[in-house]
Amino acid sequence: MDESLSFIVELRCTGCGRAYDPNVAQTVCTYCFGTLFASYDMEKAKQRFSKELLPKRVASLWRYREMLPVRQESNIVTLGEGFTPITKIESTRERLGLKQLFVKDDGIIPTGTFKSRGMTVAISKAKELGIRKVALASAGNAGGAAATYSARAGIECFVFMPNDAPESTMKECYQMGAHLYLVDGLISDAAKFVINGKEKSGWFELSTLKEPYRVEGKKTMGYEIAEQFDWELPDVIIYPTGGGTGLVGMWKAFNELEQLGWFETSESKKPRMVSVQSTGCAPVVRAFHEGKKSIEQPFENARTIAGGIRVPFPYASEQILKVIRESGGTAVDIEDSAIIKSMEMLGRDDGLYVCPEGAATLAGLEKLIEDKWIEKSEKVLMYNTGTGLKYAELVRLTKLKTFSKEESSNFDL
Ligand SMILES: *Cc1c(COP(=O)(O)O)cnc(C)c1O
Ligand SMILES: [Zn+2]
Numbered sequence: 001m002d003e004s005l006s007f008i009v010e011l012r013c014t015g016c017g018r019a020y021d022p023n024v025a026q027t028v029c030t031y032c033f034g035t036l037f038a039s040y041d042m043e044k045a046k047q048r049f050s051k052e053l054l055p056k057r058v059a060s061l062w063r064y065r066e067m068l069p070v071r072q073e074s075n076i077v078t079l080g081e082g083f084t085p086i087t088k089i090e091s092t093r094e095r096l097g098l099k100q101l102f103v104k105d106d107g108i109i110p111t112g113t114f115k116s117r118g119m120t121v122a123i124s125k126a127k128e129l130g131i132r133k134v135a136l137a138s139a140g141n142a143g144g145a146a147a148t149y150s151a152r153a154g155i156e157c158f159v160f161m162p163n164d165a166p167e168s169t170m171k172e173c174y175q176m177g178a179h180l181y182l183v184d185g186l187i188s189d190a191a192k193f194v195i196n197g198k199e200k201s202g203w204f205e206l207s208t209l210k211e212p213y214r215v216e217g218k219k220t221m222g223y224e225i226a227e228q229f230d231w232e233l234p235d236v237i238i239y240p241t242g243g244g245t246g247l248v249g250m251w252k253a254f255n256e257l258e259q260l261g262w263f264e265t266s267e268s269k270k271p272r273m274v275s276v277q278s279t280g281c282a283p284v285v286r287a288f289h290e291g292k293k294s295i296e297q298p299f300e301n302a303r304t305i306a307g308g309i310r311v312p313f314p315y316a317s318e319q320i321l322k323v324i325r326e327s328g329g330t331a332v333d334i335e336d337s338a339i340i341k342s343m344e345m346l347g348r349d350d351g352l353y354v355c356p357e358g359a360a361t362l363a364g365l366e367k368l369i370e371d372k373w374i375e376k377s378e379k380v381l382m383y384n385t386g387t388g389l390k391y392a393e394l395v396r397l398t399k400l401k402t403f404s405k406e407e408s409s410n411f412d413l
Contacts, residue, residue, distance in 0.1 A: 113386030121217030140169030222253025
């Protein structure tokens with residue numbers, strides 16, 4: 001055996017428990033269509049991987065490489081993504097009367113959203129497995145990130161997007177040399193093109209939680225939160241949920257860290273995980289409050305300005321709902337108008353130019369404080385999943401004054 005960077009042993013179906021070989025390209029379980037999760041040699045990890053090694057390592061998500069699936073260093077396709085700051089937002093904290101409020105800010109990651117986390121890992125692993133062509137349906141950001149890492153890996157990338165996806169993400173795909181196709185419909189409609197074109201085109205499907213490694217990349221959010229908070233997790237994490245990869249990934253991370261014995265308290269207290277969605281597309285919120293085990297049908301007429309969470313029928317809904325319940329969390333929906341307002345407030349009050357999905361977490365937080373679901377003494381972390389700069393068209397410039405050049409010697413503000 002070669003000396004592998006990774007302690008991965010196998011892939012396991014989250015539905016029926018069947019094991020799959022991680023050295024061969026896999027999508028979902030061939031028996032029950034369940035999502036496959038990577039599992040690692042925890043005994044070896046306890047002996048050879050310790051948190052004391054981390055401070056000397058690269059300030060990117062690849063610092064956790066033993067718990068990531070890529071075996072050979074030469075296959076890692078990276079732009080330095082991850083290890084993003086956890087920022088205090090003091091004005092907002094004071095306004096809400098909370099003791100401790102933080103934002104984990106993935107607005108400053110390559111490609112501008114946390115989709116890079118999933119894609120650096122998925123594309124690196126695709127490269128390692130010899131995959132030459134990938135395809136995915138995307139609300140925008142995942143397509144941009146797939147295009148970016150594919151370009152670096154020399155992999156051909158096909159992206160299918162709703163035709164009303166943010167223009168910035170279309171341009172990103174175009175600029176990265178991906179094949180970009182627009183579909184007059186939602187992400188679920190775009191997904192059908194990827195599935196139906198698979199046989200003819202021979203591409204590998206990169207759709208989230210159907211491909212096993214994007215969630216491995218996204219789980220690093222959980223590793224980072226733990227490390228950056230010195231191995232003491234917050235009480236509540238509020239997360240804008242679309243496909244649910246981040247939510248499911250963070251929970252996987254916390255479970256792995258617990259197995260590794262890295263938490264400070266022996267009785268490690270894991271956070272309550274909160275899923276925030278827009279009222280216009282809230283399949284997770286609805287299924288959670290109806291007590292359902294999974295989402296049975298697509299949310300009808302899905303509409304929201306927060307494209308990343310406009311996912312009417314998430315593939316891994318069973319996993320998402322399980323994590324929310326297991327953690328003692330909840331799910332809330334908020335209006336798009338509250339998202340716009342929260343984007344504005346985070347800018348004016350705390351200097352954060354967040355994406356609408358990230359802003360949704362603030363609107364959700366306010367609702368949960370009002371409902372007394374969150375106590376003011378609790379330590380709360382909001383996850384900002386991307387930069388507002390990718391959504392420039394959402395910002396309306398009103399009351400903007402324009403001068404003529406000649407006025408510079410005499411003007412009123
Ligand atoms: C994709 C996306 C989300 C939702 O992420 P999931 O992990 O799929 O739930 C949230 N915010 C932004 C900016 C996104 O691009
Ligand atoms: Zn299965």
